[in-house]
Amino acid sequence: MISRAPKAKLKVAKTKAPATSRKVKVSKKKLIEVKGVKKYFETKRGIFARESKWVHAVDDVNFYIRKGEVFGLVGESGCGKTTVGKLILGLIRPTAGEIYFDGRSLAGFDEEELRKLRRRMGIIYQHPQSSLNPRMTVHTTLSRPIDIHKIAEGSKKEEIIFKVLEEVGLEPQHLDRYPHEFSGGQQQRIAIGRVLVLNPEFVVLDEPTSALDVSVQAHILNLLSELQGKFGFTYLLISHDLNIVDHMSDRIAVMYVGKIVELTDKKELRENALHPYTRSLLVVAPIADPTRKRKGVVLKGEVPSVISPPPGCRFHPRCSYAKPICKQSEPELHDVGDGHMVACHFVKDRKHKWPSPH
Amino acid sequence: MSKPLLKVQGLKTYFFLERGVVKAVDGVDFEIKKGEIFGVVGETGCGKSVTALSILRLVQSPPGKIVEGKIIFEGENLLKKSKERMRKIRGTKISMIFQDPHTSLDPVFTVGHQIAEPIELHQVIEQHLISADEVPKKVIEMLKLVKIPDPEHRVVEYPHQFSGGMKQRTMIAMMLSCNPSLLIADEPTTAVDVTIQAQILDLMRELRRKLGTSILIITHNLGVIAEMCDRVAVMYAGNIVEQADIMTLFESPKHPYTRALLAAVPKVGAKKGELESITGMVPSLITPPPGCKFHPRCPHAMDICRKKFPQMIKIGKEHLVSCHLYSGGAKK
Numbered sequence: 001m002i003s004r005a006p007k008a009k010l011k012v013a014k015t016k017a018p019a020t021s022r023k024v025k026v027s028k029k030k031l032i033e034v035k036g037v038k039k040y041f042e043t044k045r046g047i048f049a050r051e052s053k054w055v056h057a058v059d060d061v062n063f064y065i066r067k068g069e070v071f072g073l074v075g076e077s078g079c080g081k082t083t084v085g086k087l088i089l090g091l092i093r094p095t096a097g098e099i100y101f102d103g104r105s106l107a108g109f110d111e112e113e114l115r116k117l118r119r120r121m122g123i124i125y126q127h128p129q130s131s132l133n134p135r136m137t138v139h140t141t142l143s144r145p146i147d148i149h150k151i152a153e154g155s156k157k158e159e160i161i162f163k164v165l166e167e168v169g170l171e172p173q174h175l176d177r178y179p180h181e182f183s184g185g186q187q188q189r190i191a192i193g194r195v196l197v198l199n200p201e202f203v204v205l206d207e208p209t210s211a212l213d214v215s216v217q218a219h220i221l222n223l224l225s226e227l228q229g230k231f232g233f234t235y236l237l238i239s240h241d242l243n244i245v246d247h248m249s250d251r252i253a254v255m256y257v258g259k260i261v262e263l264t265d266k267k268e269l270r271e272n273a274l275h276p277y278t279r280s281l282l283v284v285a286p287i288a289d290p291t292r293k294r295k296g297v298v299l300k301g302e303v304p305s306v307i308s309p310p311p312g313c314r315f316h317p318r319c320s321y322a323k324p325i326c327k328q329s330e331p332e333l334h335d336v337g338d339g340h341m342v343a344c345h346f347v348k349d350r351k352h353k354w355p356s357p358h
Numbered sequence: 359m360s361k362p363l364l365k366v367q368g369l370k371t372y373f374f375l376e377r378g379v380v381k382a383v384d385g386v387d388f389e390i391k392k393g394e395i396f397g398v399v400g401e402t403g404c405g406k407s408v409t410a411l412s413i414l415r416l417v418q419s420p421p422g423k424i425v426e427g428k429i430i431f432e433g434e435n436l437l438k439k440s441k442e443r444m445r446k447i448r449g450t451k452i453s454m455i456f457q458d459p460h461t462s463l464d465p466v467f468t469v470g471h472q473i474a475e476p477i478e479l480h481q482v483i484e485q486h487l488i489s490a491d492e493v494p495k496k497v498i499e500m501l502k503l504v505k506i507p508d509p510e511h512r513v514v515e516y517p518h519q520f521s522g523g524m525k526q527r528t529m530i531a532m533m534l535s536c537n538p539s540l541l542i543a544d545e546p547t548t549a550v551d552v553t554i555q556a557q558i559l560d561l562m563r564e565l566r567r568k569l570g571t572s573i574l575i576i577t578h579n580l581g582v583i584a585e586m587c588d589r590v591a592v593m594y595a596g597n598i599v600e601q602a603d604i605m606t607l608f609e610s611p612k613h614p615y616t617r618a619l620l621a622a623v624p625k626v627g628a629k630k631g632e633l634e635s636i637t638g639m640v641p642s643l644i645t646p647p648p649g650c651k652f653h654p655r656c657p658h659a660m661d662i663c664r665k666k667f668p669q670m671i672k673i674g675k676e677h678l679v680s681c682h683l684y685s686g687g688a689k690k
Contacts, residue, residue: 183639185639213578214401214623215622218622218633225632243626246625247625248624280553284553284556286579287626298553298557299557
């Protein structure tokens, strides 16, 4: 590819305090609460298929996100992680269950009220190329949310735009340019700026760096951490990359075919993963270290269909520890100690030890 | 694992566009030994895919053209071969799998038909190695080799009935059907999930062990490189900047770009902190900066870096680096 990006070089402001000493206080207050949420999509009925089938995208999911927290949601394609993000933003309505934002159920809001509520929320998508309007200049892109939510006018509005521009590492001369004039990393900065102008409390990051090169990915992840530290955002980070989720999050939930199979804080997940699926994800996540030898089994088979998921535990066809009970009954997500939640019939205790794989 | 199977020398592949000449590959040297897994890693637009396409002479022309260099494969220069001869080499001696298995299989033919085609063409018609009746058996054998479950039944299915992982396995089966001595894999696992990625990588490693095929892996993923390769070359803006065996490269990277690249990757279990990032952007390949192409972004840039292109120098047994920091005088 030929670099068509503008000549202006981006200087990334080094954060004064490294993210290690992040000072966002994670309060006890639950900003987001997801209770028994299900979302089924109807498949298209064709000429021959009389009965419609249902895609069980999200199937009975429970979790909460505290104010000021970075909550990671990790899973493979089709596990329902993006659907969870959309449900929380009220972009789609759940088939069953309740979602609470700041103590109020989203079900009670009509479209107009939801729109108002979304002033306090934002989303950053995977592909800035398709999430930015190609016909809008950076200035228009950044001022639209301000206009829609009637936050400011005139010079006050310009002030907000200039401030945000600086925060995301762009320069005033970029304002009159169109998205195609920017590189992928810069486009993602614009997308972040568009969220920032509303100064929201909660931001969904849906694979924010999957379309970017590693060196650019590092820029964007640093920027996101820095902004979180500065403005005390609460993040829901959705990614398929365990390395990124581990780098950014406080607590992590692992999803598999529409269900959360394990949920705990990051350190515990890394050191004491208990669900066989999580354990194999940790095994297969490619790590840039040739001295590391893979310990454990590589999963056999493939992710099952979400239209007719296997009965019982959805992971049983690929699980090397599966017993008859796994086919018959579905394991509940339960606390095994210190808030470590696992959905597996055999894990009763945080100190559970799996026999070493054959 | 000693004799070089492939030797690329001074390869330059340019694209002649209206707005200028894009120097996608600008003087690349490396060799791949028999039975070796060699990795080329780099970011978007560094020329890694064009290097692979150049080896097979699949660069679209015009606008692309291999303007200089030699590609010596099994002792012969591929750039001197006729088109007809080259067509025979592709598929039988060197084959390639691409990133996206969804677009590299033809949706209107069955999987079995597509695997049979290269076998019929090369092994039945050209080389008379096997008779036409044996082809179906060979196809099923290939599917078994890449571990497609129930191959006797799946052979008559169409690509859309296969999952992404199975499609990539099918591609590998197709490419291995004529026993090539070199397999080029261009981002072989970028389009599949991590659990499937692990399966595909395991499969490739196993095939190397069983069949002794040399593999050239092209990827942006340093994790895949660390897991698979024996030796690796790091590319930046059309040049190889560093080349070493895998342990040396990850343990004592020398080129500032390699070091920055390794520091930019988040790792499970690493201490949380700021990721190191490289300032600035990948330069234009039409008007690259003079001297070392990395100098505008390099924290160690010196005067000489702006003027003179750093030659590749040997600093270890298998360790080559193209950086003025290591060419005598200045030491770091």
